[in-house]
Amino acid sequence: MLKNHMEVLVESHLKGLLEHHEHIAACGCCQLDVQAIALNNLKPYYTRTGKGLVFTKMKELDHQFQSDITQALVRAIQMVENNPKHEEDVLCNPYE
Ligand SMILES: [Zn+2]
Known part of the structure; x- marks a missing residue:
């Protein structure tokens, strides 16, 4: 199996950035x-x-990509806030 670790890093960084973004939170x-x-703007x-392998590797990667990930997420949060798509999706359910 293959795994894109960037997905995991992006998800864990997002939580810390949503404090002042009530809707998205x-x-x-x-x-x-x-x-x-954010993931489309980051390298997989x-x-x-x-x-x-996973845990030690993740720590190294997190450190290496931290500022890139934060930057990509901050930009993505602004884009979604300015132009939220959830209203177009009447059955929006992230857990499906
Ligand atoms: Zn929304």
């Missing part, structure tokens, strides 16, 4: 839109999945 669809935009980081 409460709206799972907007959170996914933010993650999608694929590895083969394997036990043991």
Whole structure:
């Protein structure tokens, strides 16, 4: 199996950035839109999945990509806030 570790990093960084963004913090669809935009602007980081490898690797990666990820997320949050898409999606359910 392959895993894009950037997805995990983006998701974990997002939570810390939503303090002053009440709508997005409460709206799972907007959170996914933010993650999608940020991930499209970041390089993917694929590895083969394997036990043991993941945790240490993730810490290194987190450090290496931290500022890129924060920048991409801040920009994505602004874009989603200015132009939220959840209203077009009447059945918006991020958990489906
Ligand atoms: Zn929303």
